[in-house]
Amino acid sequence: MAKAHVVLVPYTSQGHMTPMVQLGEALAEAGLQVTLVVTARVLAALERAESSLLQHPLLVLRSIDDGLNPDPNVAPSFADVLAGIPSLQRNLESLLLEMLAAPFPPTCVVSGTFCSWTQVVTSKVDLPRVELWSSPTYVYSVGFHHGRLVSAGMVPFKGSMEDTWITCIPGLPPVRASDFVREFMPTEEEMEADPKKCEGLLKVVKESYGGARNLYRLLVNSIYELDSNATDDLRAEGVHVLPVGPLFLQNSSKGIIERPRINALEEDQTCLQWLDGREASSVLYIAFGSEARLLKDDMQELAYGLEASGHSFLWVIRPGSVVDEQSFDCILPEGFEERTAAHGKIVSWAPQMEVLAHSAIGGFMSHCGWNSTLEALCHGVPILAWPQRADQGLNKVFIEDHWKVGIAVQKHGGKVKRAAVETAIKQLMTEERGALVRKRVKEVKDTVWKSVQEDGSSRRHLDEFIHALNSLADQKSM
The missing domain is CATH 3.40.50.2000 (Glycogen Phosphorylase B;)
Structure with missing residues (x-):
């Protein structure tokens, strides 16, 4: 039986890196080969912090260049990040082709939702693409159904946020606009200050969520019992969504939670x-x-x-x-x-x-x-x-x-x-x-x-994913 090999490509912020590493550990503990791909800047930050990720016993760490300054003290602007995407695509493609020619080739790529630039690469090298969504499913639903906000006249937003309720997102209960995801709903004033803001937002939303039905799987770091309405809605929409959280419990043994230190800040014990x-x-x-x-x-x-x-x-x-x-x-x-x-x-x-x-x-x-x-x-x-x-x-x-x-x-x-x-x-x-x-x-x-215990919802979903990957690896080895 061939061993599945998963390549992880996380979005570089702490909140997205952490669950991706936790997913990698859970897959590796189940016997899969796991490679974590980070940018040169993230690698430099890990080296400066002497992170345990650098010598992780379960994960292989590889880096790719985005053409930006690799100094972790220099935060790139949003424009810089966008400018670095072509370099990331070229270098990830080269890395994947190298790995595909090796004895244990990749079975799939798991990327963060905001790494939509990986879609082009996985298509070119003919690898299934999986997304890991690091927020609840109900937040993914906001991006997936963003067109309903536009149709309802909420983008750009006009009026009082405290007095306006958002009711048009399936799987999400009515919520005040003041509690909504502000990044998805620029105001009229913000639009006047930056006329291209709405155009840019719609482009990002389309790139990030528009291909959801085509994903091999959408893994969510959430729990079905807490997030069932949005999960059921997305499944009805044809999205193969699997809540597998909390990922830090999936890779725990006998109730002991261990994790590598990813943040560059030193913990005060x-x-x-x-x-x-x-x-x-x-x-x-x-x-x-x-x-x-x-x-x-x-x-x-x-x-x-x-x-x-x-x-x-x-x-x-x-x-x-x-x-x-x-x-x-x-x-x-x-x-x-x-x-x-x-x-x-x-x-x-x-x-x-x-x-x-x-x-x-x-x-x-x-x-x-x-x-x-x-x-x-x-x-x-x-x-x-x-x-x-x-x-x-x-x-x-x-x-x-x-x-x-x-x-x-x-x-x-x-x-x-x-x-x-x-x-x-x-x-x-x-x-x-x-x-x-x-x-x-x-x-x-x-x-x-209970969700991560044997026969718990999250455990079942993760086992389903692992079984599917092993079946894919077997098919490719024939």
Whole structure:
């Protein structure tokens, strides 16, 4: 029986790299050969961070050049990224042809949804293309059904976002425009400032989602039981979608979650010892992911509200996470650290999975990025939702209104004020509403873990995918 060989081509941001690596580990543990292809810039960042990915026992790492500056300190502009696509296509094609001539040729290519440039390459070398969608299925539905937004007159958007409800996306419950994926719905004012914005958006949407029915498979880092309406709708539309998440649980053995460090930031392990000295469920963990950037005013309001709540906290303030502020000293209110030193700790980066697993953690103030949301759910930690961009507003709606595993920090006039922060913290950590949320999140935790056990929905879907790949490899070897 031939061994299937999967080539992974992730989108380069942290939130997309992480689940792709986790998928690769799960496939490799099932006996498949896995090659992870990254850009020269990502490889340089991994080398600088001395990432364990460089010597991963299960994954082969290869890099291709995009013609851009490989220095990880130089962030390419969007125009630069687009300009680098022809180089990526040429170099990926060369790499795949080289691999196809080797003893264990590739069986398929798995790419990120926003790596639609791989479609041309896989067609030329005659390899099936699979996508890994790293957000929930209901967010994929927004891109797939984007034409309905256009037909409904929502693109460009006119009017009040707070007072307008989006009801035209199958698989998605009615949601306020203010909670919708803003990147999919530019406003009239934004269009006037950049007349090509809508044209560019429609082009990206068509390239990213237009070929969904032609994919060999669409893998989603989500759970059917939490995301069934959108999954069923896409299947009815002819998309072969398989929810296989959470991927970090798929490659865990005997309930132990291990992962390679991908981020270039060094984790501050001292926070774990600090948590050891705290009472059970007493600490609020605050982290806004690897990419979100808050305004200084938001950080100050958060600090004042946190201080007024009086609760113990572990707060991750990532370097560069505050807009237009280079110095950490300028971010927080004067004297804040001194006044909260007895019950608070601030770090620049934390080992999030270990933090969420710690018995002292009683809540997680989060930007509602999907990776963070899944990690909170698998540990049964309730969420204080403060979304920033992309899919995070929709995730907040599901977290608070549908799964009922968290509480949103309320905005007034589009801004979060310190009183709202204080109120939300107290609700989650000490009041009756928080108790109901904590009970519910434990139930969802059970659902999440059952999905990856033998005969669980996510496990079945992943096994189905692996079986299909092995069958493909057998056919090609005949």
